[in-house]
Amino acid sequence: MTPPSILLFGNCQAEYLALIGGCLPSLRGVVTFKVIPIQLVTAEDWTGRFDHSFTADVAVLWDQVETGEPKEHRRQMHARVRPDWQVVKFPPFTMLALWPFAGNDPRLSLDCPYRYPWSDSVAAMVSRELPLSDDAAYDRYMRLSMERMPDLDRRLRMDAGRWHASDQIADIKAADWVLENFRSTQVFYTAGHLAPPPYRWMMKQLLQRTGILSPQQIWQAGLEVDLLLRHHRGQDVEVAPVHPAVAAHFGLTWYDPDTRYRWRSHEWNFREYILKYIRWAPFLD
Numbered sequence: 001m002t003p004p005s006i007l008l009f010g011n012c013q014a015e016y017l018a019l020i021g022g023c024l025p026s027l028r029g030v031v032t033f034k035v036i037p038i039q040l041v042t043a044e045d046w047t048g049r050f051d052h053s054f055t056a057d058v059a060v061l062w063d064q065v066e067t068g069e070p071k072e073h074r075r076q077m078h079a080r081v082r083p084d085w086q087v088v089k090f091p092p093f094t095m096l097a098l099w100p101f102a103g104n105d106p107r108l109s110l111d112c113p114y115r116y117p118w119s120d121s122v123a124a125m126v127s128r129e130l131p132l133s134d135d136a137a138y139d140r141y142m143r144l145s146m147e148r149m150p151d152l153d154r155r156l157r158m159d160a161g162r163w164h165a166s167d168q169i170a171d172i173k174a175a176d177w178v179l180e181n182f183r184s185t186q187v188f189y190t191a192g193h194l195a196p197p198p199y200r201w202m203m204k205q206l207l208q209r210t211g212i213l214s215p216q217q218i219w220q221a222g223l224e225v226d227l228l229l230r231h232h233r234g235q236d237v238e239v240a241p242v243h244p245a246v247a248a249h250f251g252l253t254w255y256d257p258d259t260r261y262r263w264r265s266h267e268w269n270f271r272e273y274i275l276k277y278i279r280w281a282p283f284l285d
Contacts, residue, residue, distance in 0.1 A: 004212055005057045008035040009077050010064025011092060013194060013202075016235060017062070020203055023228055026220040031212065034058070038073050046076045059212050060086045065170045067162075088209045091166035091174045093198050095188045097155035098242050098250070101145065102191060107280055116277050118190045118240040122148060123277045130279070137278050138271055145243060152249050172205045174198075186254045193235040200229050236262050241270040 006021065008014040018035035021027065036050055061081060066074065081087060096102060103121035122145045126137055163175035178198075181187060186195045203225050207218050239261040247255040260267040264283045268276060276283070 002057055003029055003031050004059035005032045005034050006060045006062060006210065006212075007055060007058045008033065008062045008064070009038065009074075010035075010062075010090075011039050011192070012037065012235070013093060013192075013199075014038075014062070014064050016194070016199060017203055017206070020199060020225065020228065024221050024224045026217060026224060027213075030217065031059075032057075036077060038064075038077075041073050043072075046073075052080065055080050055082075058082075058085060060088065060210055062206050063087055063089045064092055065089050065166055066092070067165045067169065086211050088172070088206060089170045090172040090202060090206060091163065091170045092192070093174065093178065093187070093194055093202075094162065094192050095159050095178070095182070096191055097152055097159050098182075098188060098246055099191055099240055100150050100152060100155055100243075100246065101148070111280070115280065115282065118238065120274075120277055123274055127278045127280065134275055138275055141274055141278065146245060149245060152246060156250075171209060172202065174202070177201060183251055184253050189234065189236055189239040191240075193238065195236070196229040196232055196234040199234060200225055233262075238263055241268075241273050244270065 008018045008021075015035050015037050018033040021031075021033035034054070036045075041050065063077075070078070099118065099120075101120045101122045103119060103124075105116075105119040105121060105124035107115075107124070107127075108117070108119060123141055125144060126132075126141050129140065130137070132140065160175060160179060163178060167173040167175050178187060181197065185197050187198050189195055204222050207213065207221050207225075210218070213221070241259075241261045242252065242255060244255075244257055247257075258269065260269050261273060263273065263276075266283055275281075
């Protein structure tokens with residue numbers, strides 16, 4: 001007999017949760033995990049690979065919510081929800097306050113998203129002053145970034161407002177968890193890519209609310225989530241470094257100024273990353 005499916009609908013975080021679910025030994029043969037990634041789906045997919053046959057064995061939908069008017073792909077997904085499905089709604093994890101210079105960089109329109117999709121408006125300004133030596137370019141970046149540093153507490157309040165708005169329409173509430181943990185635990189690698197702790201927390205929350213699983217199955221799967229993510233690094237293919245002044249302002253106890261951050265196949269410290277970004281240097285030489 002074919003096991004029922006848990007379908008995840010959401011952004012790349014939903015894709016990652018589906019990957020984690022498929023790696024849990026105790027759930028193999030009990031449920032299968034499927035995902036429809038909202039950031040990649042096309043209009044043709046709804047009559048192709050994600051047609052009604054794709055959802056025929058679905059028993060549970062883990063639905064990542066978004067505030068505002070539902071977009072077309074979300075309307076297409078919701079039109080496929082059957083009355084016998086259990087729907088568990090969970091929020092997205094996003095944070096802008098740690099990267100206050102996310103903003104316009106005209107180079108993104110020419111080379112997006114392949115090189116540096118996580119923008120830095122101050123570094124883009126410095127790029128217009130090239131050629132500069134490495135020391136001069138980095139010093140210019142640091143001076144400009146301190147001059148243009150926004151009110152970080154206000155930025156955090158804006159983030160928290162978005163989190164609470166998502167919580168209002170979700171079954172799982174994440175805002176308080178992020179606020180309680182982001183200073184002591186690395187939660188975000190970029191504004192929307194996550195370290196393991198939020199995946200561990202969210203996966204357990206979703207499992208606990210999934211009615212087709214028994215309490216014993218949920219308990220065992222929770223242990224396996226802990227084991228699976230104990231040494232795993234999460235969505236670390238691109239890690240946008242945090243500005244040292246931002247880390248100091250928020251008192252990030254996990255922050256190490258000497259850390260080397262993964263960017264594809266590279267390990268760059270903050271200075272190296274900023275210089276690479278300013279020069280729009282390719283990460284594949």
